[in-house]
Amino acid sequence: MNIFRRLFNIGKAEAHSTIDKMEDPIKLTEQGIRDMKKDLDKSLEGLAQVKAMSIRANNEKEDYSSKADDYQTKAMLVLKKMQSGDITAEKGDRLAKEALVKKDECLKQAARATQDAEKFSQSVSQLEKNVSTIKTNISKWDNELKTLKARVKVSNATKNLNKQMSQIDSSGTVSMLERMKEKVTEEEALAEAYGDIANESKSIDDELDAIVDATDTNAESDLEKLKKQMGMNDSSDKQES
Numbered sequence: 001m002n003i004f005r006r007l008f009n010i011g012k013a014e015a016h017s018t019i020d021k022m023e024d025p026i027k028l029t030e031q032g033i034r035d036m037k038k039d040l041d042k043s044l045e046g047l048a049q050v051k052a053m054s055i056r057a058n059n060e061k062e063d064y065s066s067k068a069d070d071y072q073t074k075a076m077l078v079l080k081k082m083q084s085g086d087i088t089a090e091k092g093d094r095l096a097k098e099a100l101v102k103k104d105e106c107l108k109q110a111a112r113a114t115q116d117a118e119k120f121s122q123s124v125s126q127l128e129k130n131v132s133t134i135k136t137n138i139s140k141w142d143n144e145l146k147t148l149k150a151r152v153k154v155s156n157a158t159k160n161l162n163k164q165m166s167q168i169d170s171s172g173t174v175s176m177l178e179r180m181k182e183k184v185t186e187e188e189a190l191a192e193a194y195g196d197i198a199n200e201s202k203s204i205d206d207e208l209d210a211i212v213d214a215t216d217t218n219a220e221s222d223l224e225k226l227k228k229q230m231g232m233n234d235s236s237d238k239q240e241s
Contacts, residue, residue, distance in 0.1 A: 026152060029145045033138060040134045047127040054120030057113045064110035071103035 075096045082092025 026145065026148050029141060029148060033141050033145065036134055036138050036141065040131065040138065043127060043131045043134060047124065047131060050120055050123045050127060054117055054124055057117035057120055061110050061113035061117055064106045064113060068103045068106035068110060071099045071106060075099035075103065 078087070078092050078095040078099060081087045082089055082096075087095075
C-alpha cells in the first residue's frame with residue numbers, strides 16, 4: 001500500500017511540475033513565437049507557390065490570346081488564297097474553319113486562364129495580408145517577451161530581497177545579543193573570582209613586598225653611604241652655610 005501511495009505521490013508531483021511548466025508565461029510566449037514563425041514559413045511558401053501559379057496563368061492567358069489572334073490571321077490568309085484562286089474553295093473553307101475552331105479553343109483557354117489568374121491574384125492578396133499579420137504578431141510578441149523577461153527579473157529580485165527581509169528575526173537577534181551579554185558578564189565575574197582566589201593565596205611576604213619595595217630602600221641607603229665616603233654631604237652643607 002505504501003509503495004502505491006509513493007508512486008501516486010511521485011506521479012502527482014510530476015503532474016504539478018508539468019502544469020507549472022505549462023503555465024510559465026515566458027515558455028508559453030516563446031512557444032507561441034516559434035509556432036508563429038512556423039506558420040510564417042508555411043504562409044511564405046504558400047504565397048510563393050500561389051504567386052507562381054498566378055504568373056503562369058497570366059502567361060497562359062497571353063499565350064492563348066496570341067494564338068487566337070494568330071489563327072484569326074491564318075483564316076483570313078486562307079480566304080485570301082482561296083479568293084485569289086491559289087487554293088480551291090473547298091480546301092479554303094475547310095482550312096479557314098479549322099483555323100477558326102482553333103481560334104475558338106484558344107479563346108476559351110485564354111478565358112479560363114484569365115479566371116485562374118484572377119483567383120490566384122485574390123489568393124495572393126489574402127496570403128500577403130496573412131503574412132503581414134503574422135509578422136506584426138511576431139514582432140509584438142517578441143516585444144512582449146522582452147518585457148516579460150525584464151519583469152520576471154525584477155520580480156525575482158524583489159521576491160528574493162523580500163524573502164531575505166522576512167527571514168530576518170529582529171526578536172531573535174536581540175535575544176541572541178542578550179545571551180551574549182549574559183555570557184560576557186559571566187566570564188567577567190568568573191575572571192574576577194579567579195583574581196580574588198589568587199590574591200587570597202598570596203603569603204604575607206608577598207603582600208609586604210607588593211607594598212614596600214625593599215630594593216628602592218636599600219638603594220637609597222647605599223647612595224647616602226657613597227655620598228659620605230666621597231665627602232659630598234659635607235661640601236653641600238658648607239655651601240649652604
